[in-house]
Amino acid sequence: MKANGTAIKYGDNVDTDVIIPARYLNSSDPKELAQHCMEDIDKDFVNKVKPSDIMVGGKNFGCGSSREHAPISIKASGISCVIAETFARIFYRNSINIGLPIVECAEAAKAINDGDEVEVDFDTGVITDKTTGETYQGQAFPEFMQKIINAEGLINYINSK
Amino acid sequence: MGMTMTQKILAAHAGLDCVKAGDLIEADLDLVLGNDITSPVAINEMKKFDANHVFDKDKIALVPDHFTPNKDIKSAEHCKIVREFAKKNNITNYFEVGQMGIEHALLPEKGLVVAGDVVIGADSHTCTYGALGAFSTGIGSTDMAAGMATGKAWFKVPEAIKFVLTGKLNKWVTGKDVILHIIGKIGVDGALYKSMEFTGEGVASLTMDDRFTIANMAIEAGGKNGIFPVDEKTKEFIRDHSDREPVCYEADDDAEYSEVIEINLSELTPTVSFPHLPENTHTFDEIDDIKIDQVVIGSCTNGRIQDMREAAEILKGRKVAEGVRVIVIPATQKIYLQAVEEGLVSTFIEAGAVVSTPTCGPCLGGYMGILAEGERCVATTNRNFVGRMGHTGSEIYLASPAVAAASAVTGKISQPAELSL
Numbered sequence: 001m002k003a004n005g006t007a008i009k010y011g012d013n014v015d016t017d018v019i020i021p022a023r024y025l026n027s028s029d030p031k032e033l034a035q036h037c038m039e040d041i042d043k044d045f046v047n048k049v050k051p052s053d054i055m056v057g058g059k060n061f062g063c064g065s066s067r068e069h070a071p072i073s074i075k076a077s078g079i080s081c082v083i084a085e086t087f088a089r090i091f092y093r094n095s096i097n098i099g100l101p102i103v104e105c106a107e108a109a110k111a112i113n114d115g116d117e118v119e120v121d122f123d124t125g126v127i128t129d130k131t132t133g134e135t136y137q138g139q140a141f142p143e144f145m146q147k148i149i150n151a152e153g154l155i156n157y158i159n160s161k
Numbered sequence: 162m163g164m165t166m167t168q169k170i171l172a173a174h175a176g177l178d179c180v181k182a183g184d185l186i187e188a189d190l191d192l193v194l195g196n197d198i199t200s201p202v203a204i205n206e207m208k209k210f211d212a213n214h215v216f217d218k219d220k221i222a223l224v225p226d227h228f229t230p231n232k233d234i235k236s237a238e239h240c241k242i243v244r245e246f247a248k249k250n251n252i253t254n255y256f257e258v259g260q261m262g263i264e265h266a267l268l269p270e271k272g273l274v275v276a277g278d279v280v281i282g283a284d285s286h287t288c289t290y291g292a293l294g295a296f297s298t299g300i301g302s303t304d305m306a307a308g309m310a311t312g313k314a315w316f317k318v319p320e321a322i323k324f325v326l327t328g329k330l331n332k333w334v335t336g337k338d339v340i341l342h343i344i345g346k347i348g349v350d351g352a353l354y355k356s357m358e359f360t361g362e363g364v365a366s367l368t369m370d371d372r373f374t375i376a377n378m379a380i381e382a383g384g385k386n387g388i389f390p391v392d393e394k395t396k397e398f399i400r401d402h403s404d405r406e407p408v409c410y411e412a413d414d415d416a417e418y419s420e421v422i423e424i425n426l427s428e429l430t431p432t433v434s435f436p437h438l439p440e441n442t443h444t445f446d447e448i449d450d451i452k453i454d455q456v457v458i459g460s461c462t463n464g465r466i467q468d469m470r471e472a473a474e475i476l477k478g479r480k481v482a483e484g485v486r487v488i489v490i491p492a493t494q495k496i497y498l499q500a501v502e503e504g505l506v507s508t509f510i511e512a513g514a515v516v517s518t519p520t521c522g523p524c525l526g527g528y529m530g531i532l533a534e535g536e537r538c539v540a541t542t543n544r545n546f547v548g549r550m551g552h553t554g555s556e557i558y559l560a561s562p563a564v565a566a567a568s569a570v571t572g573k574i575s576q577p578a579e580l581s582l
Contacts, residue, residue, distance in 0.1 A: 015546045017548060018547055022527055023527070026228060060350035066300060089385055090299050094300075097301060156209070159211050
């Protein structure tokens with residue numbers, strides 16, 4: 001499986017409060033949450049994001065609150081994959097559990113420019129910046145997590161056991 | 162090879178003699194927690210399970226605390242979903258407005274967590290219960306749903322950083338200053354994926370409330386959990402609050418740590434985290450006059466009785482500075498009542514502060530104290546991210562209740578020493 005899209009890039013410590021501000025957490029509807037995704041860090045995000053775009057972040061992406069609404073809003077806004085130098089652990093778990101592909105790769109996260117065309121191959125973990133022609137090896141998921149992703153989320157995985 | 166305290170608890174709950182950092186395990190859960198924001202998403206996920214019922218009605222805690230008493234119609238609908246789920250499944254530990262409190266102050270008070278437990282909560286500050294010698298960590302709504310249905314959760318066994326505490330805190334220096342100092346030292350991702358194990362002779366001098374505050378903010382350093390050894394103070398607290406027997410685990414002498422950091426408590430001074438990251442810490446030798454508009458004293462970090470007493474001690478006989486709004490939020494009904502009985506609430510009101518029913522409200526910019534553009538707040542809460550308490554152009558300074566109360570009096574960021582205290 002592959003993701004293909006335009007990179008939308010942010011910096012270090014993108015927290016879940018800026019991904020989806022708490023004032024919108026009185027809703028749990030993915031479409032409604034997507035309308036406010038990234039609002040407190042990038043008001044223009046909802047206008048510029050296209051289906052299958054790829055979000056790129058720096059260190060500690062998704063830090064802060066445990067709100068699953070954060071990866072839900074990113075997924076519902078059309079983002080096909082998030083690449084970051086490192087992810088905060090609750091965000092990492094939540095993304096896998098809801099089936100939002102995320103890849104840790106410091107080299108790619110640093111090098112990819114905003115607006116670059118990027119391809120991510122989930123089977124091999126290889127990230128290609130098609131604009132610059134550079135390729136990077138992302139961290140592969142442990143087998144256990146791959147099973148959860150293949151089952152399209154934790155609940156299906158548990159049901160299938 | 163020896164195990165850390167966290168690794169021992171996880172091994173015991175996975176039915177294993179030994180685990181090591183990096184192992185993927187499945188652990189039995191003693192408690193699964195959710196609030197009014199995260200539970201509705203989990204309850205919806207539960208419906209996807211082939212077996213749509215809870216594993217144990219006594220081992221789930223549902224605490225509507227974030228937007229309660231309901232701040233608007235949508236929040237009311239969410240709370241209704243949680244209430245009806247609790248009723249349908251006969252959940253023993255559902256806490257309605259009137260009995261509730263901020264979850265991480267409430268659960269220890271109700272005796273729902275004891276030493277040796279494994280607890281997951283769909284709230285990042287679930288790490289608070291490490292103060293009791295339990296393994297507890299924040300997860301999301303899907304993990305909560307899986308936990309409620311199966312009584313199990315998967316974990317990657319963490320490595321640990323060992324914090325060796327020596328010395329003793331000086332007057333007006335608290336657990337909050339300890340954890341802010343640590344986050345300032347190691348950064349907001351300094352303990353990413355790791356346990357933060359607090360040890361050393363300095364632990365004995367810390368009150369349980371200090372320990373709750375320190376463990377509570379482990380997540381602000383990226384930590385998976387923060388954990389304290391079980392001593393006489395812990396045992397006494399558990400005896401006073403719970404009928405359950407604690408199980409005490411100790412780290413092995415040859416346990417491996419990725420890092421050992423020594424903190425001399427005697428050397429710490431009041432510490433403030435400047436916007437917009439908890440790691441952006443400053444001490445008062447480097448803080449100029451910073452005028453403020455609001456003070457919030459409360460939250461799962463600092464809404465306990467010790468926090469109320471410290472704030473009241475400073476506000477007693479003094480007035481809130483003109484132009485400053487002060488909001489005090491005791492974290493639970495019990496703490497609120499205790500504050501009334503001890504005269505603390507009178508002190509707050511006479512000083513010019515408002516006192517609110519328990520709620521997470523302003524801490525996450527929900528309601529009850531939202532900031533306008535350009536406004537500054539000194540808060541005893543746990544996060545000072547952009548827009549966390551309101552407008553993206555507002556600023557939050559994280560501090561102890563003592564610093565918050567002193568700042569309320571002077572109208573600028575101040576420590577108690579500035580009031581000759």
